[in-house]
Amino acid sequence: FVGSTVCQSDHFTYKKVYQRGSSFAINGNPVDRIHFCEAMLIHKAKGCVLGDSFRDLCYLLGGRRFLEEKHVKDSENNEAESENRHVKVSLAASGFLLFCCAICCPCFHKERKANSHEVLPKESNSVHQVSSFEMSPSSDKIPPSPFRAPPSPSRVPQSPSRYAMSPRPSRMGPLSLTMSQIQTATNNFSDDNQIGEGGFGIVYKGILDDRQVVAIKRAKKEHFENLRKEFKSEVDLLSKIGHRNLVKLLGYVDKGDERLIITEYVRNGTLRDHLDGTRGSTLSFNQRLEIVIDVCHGLTYLHSYAERQIIHRDIKSSNILLTDSMRAKVADFGFARGGPSDSNQTHILTQVKGTVGYLDPEYMRTYQLTAKSDVYSFGILLVEILTGRRPVEAKKPHDERITVRWAFDKYNEGKVLELVDPKARERVDEKILKKMFSLAFQCAAPTRKERPDMEAVGKQLWAIRSTYLRRSMEQK
Numbered sequence: 390f391v392g393s394t395v396c397q398s399d400h401f402t403y404k405k406v407y408q409r410g411s412s413f414a415i416n417g418n419p420v421d422r423i424h425f426c427e428a429m430l431i432h433k434a435k436g437c438v439l440g441d442s443f444r445d446l447c448y449l450l451g452g453r454r455f456l457e458e459k460h461v462k463d464s465e466n467n468e469a470e471s472e473n474r475h476v477k478v479s480l481a482a483s484g485f486l487l488f489c490c491a492i493c494c495p496c497f498h499k500e501r502k503a504n505s506h507e508v509l510p511k512e513s514n515s516v517h518q519v520s521s522f523e524m525s526p527s528s529d530k531i532p533p534s535p536f537r538a539p540p541s542p543s544r545v546p547q548s549p550s551r552y553a554m555s556p557r558p559s560r561m562g563p564l565s566l567t568m569s570q571i572q573t574a575t576n577n578f579s580d581d582n583q584i585g586e587g588g589f590g591i592v593y594k595g596i597l598d599d600r601q602v603v604a605i606k607r608a609k610k611e612h613f614e615n616l617r618k619e620f621k622s623e624v625d626l627l628s629k630i631g632h633r634n635l636v637k638l639l640g641y642v643d644k645g646d647e648r649l650i651i652t653e654y655v656r657n658g659t660l661r662d663h664l665d666g667t668r669g670s671t672l673s674f675n676q677r678l679e680i681v682i683d684v685c686h687g688l689t690y691l692h693s694y695a696e697r698q699i700i701h702r703d704i705k706s707s708n709i710l711l712t713d714s715m716r717a718k719v720a721d722f723g724f725a726r727g728g729p730s731d732s733n734q735t736h737i738l739t740q741v742k743g744t745v746g747y748l749d750p751e752y753m754r755t756y757q758l759t760a761k762s763d764v765y766s767f768g769i770l771l772v773e774i775l776t777g778r779r780p781v782e783a784k785k786p787h788d789e790r791i792t793v794r795w796a797f798d799k800y801n802e803g804k805v806l807e808l809v810d811p812k813a814r815e816r817v818d819e820k821i822l823k824k825m826f827s828l829a830f831q832c833a834a835p836t837r838k839e840r841p842d843m844e845a846v847g848k849q850l851w852a853i854r855s856t857y858l859r860r861s862m863e864q865k
């Protein structure tokens with residue numbers, strides 16, 4: 390069987406040979422099924438109508454099923470194996486490489502306008518409820534949130550002992566709480582105490598005996614087994630870090646059928662809430678600047694100053710919590726993992742995890758994770774905070790759906806003022822805006838070598854901020 394379709398300027402073909410499997414090609418270049426379906430998904434988001442055979446082939450586009458054939462294993466401990474696999478993955482992806490660069494690179498896009506493709510999203514319908522996911526090799530279980538699939542313990546080798554489950558109930562951090570104290574603190578996990586829900590489970594507000602207010606994340610029981618690694622990862626990494634721009638771990642419970650993570654309570658909602666205006670007032674430019682500087686400081690600490698480098702992997706506006714004084718704290722370390730442990734290693738080869746719209750396209754393509762993947766997400770976040778738009782806006786016209794690309798086009802047309810969040814309260818100097826967008830595009834460059842590290846980003850942000858403050862003083 391040979392299937393063929395043309396979407397925009399791309400020609401998709403696949404062949405199914407009896408008892409010999411299938412082969413896939415885009416514009417004549419062989420690619421694997423994952424990349425084939427990802428590319429189809431991008432075109433689908435742009436309005437290309439797929440025939441039944443293509444829909445079946447990439448069954449559940451926008452869901453996870455078509456990702457099941459990805460056989461990439463976590464390989465922190467097996468460098469030789471991972472390098473081999475890397476070669477295989479790279480070879481499989483080579484035909485797709487040019488195509489992918491063209492769609493993911495805002496810089497590339499300028500030259501290729503006539504022949505352009507959508508940037509990234511695998512799940513463009515995710516936009517208004519962007520949620521984390523991981524590209525897991527196999528998972529028939531229903532993911533806890535639409536795009537967050539549970540890991541697959543059967544195929545993914547358990548990572549080193551730092552992720553291994555302790556059979557004993559364990560607590561750490563300054564708090565040592567019993568289950569009954571937690572039940573009292575949360576009114577027996579009452580709905581009134583519920584403050585949010587994510588892929589891991591429900592988050593409750595708890596008030597301890599000494600009136601201290603805490604946030605308690607309770608793993609969903611139905612995904613218990615699958616969330617083990619995420620739980621351990623979050624607890625383990627959070628316990629090793631301490632920075633004012635990172636949510637503090639206070640304790641955890643790992644007993645019987647309960648997995649709870651207790652962190653400091655950050656009471657002023659998420660950055661996304663503030664961008665949406667659901668918290669009343671809207672953010673001033675200075676507040677936006679200070680928030681991104683805080684996030685940048687948190688990430689700089691994780692990447693360069695923590696005991697061991699930590700890559701967050703899920704930087705997004707709903708994971709940035711704000712205090713009453715509008716200082717930002719990075720939360721949700723469920724997908725975080727240690728960076729390369731040895732200085733000869735440039736990257737780690739691992740499953741793709743993160744949130745649609747914020748995911749580094751190079752990591753998606755090669756499975757090579759470095760701290761620069763966080764830099765990419767930070768670039769997307771920067772565009773989001775300046776424009777107020779989510780990374781993917783499915784309800785906008787086609788050419789505005791991928792916010793970073795829309796912004797890049799406008800920027801190149803010299804229309805930077807049109808990019809500013811209409812909810813922003815003040816008019817900001819165009820030169821300052823240009824510097825901010827330019828920095829965002831550097832961070833969201835298609836390959837990691839083009840992106841600055843977080844420390845360099847911080848320096849640029851400080852310089853922008855001092856220019857902004859100077860100009861504001863001059864205007865008074």
Ligand SMILES: Nc1ncnc2c1ncn2[C@@H]1O[C@H](COP(=O)(O)OP(=O)(O)OP(=O)(O)O)[C@@H](O)[C@H]1O
Nearest residue numbers: 520521584585586587588589592604653654655721
């Ligand atoms: N420490 C905290 N203080 C105050 N509110 C919190 C805290 N942690 C989480 N929340 C609230 O709970 C919500 C859910 O958080 P959680 O980290 O579980 O999921 P998420 O990041 O929104 O989604 P996903 O898990 O799919 O990435 C957050 O959006 C936030 O509103």
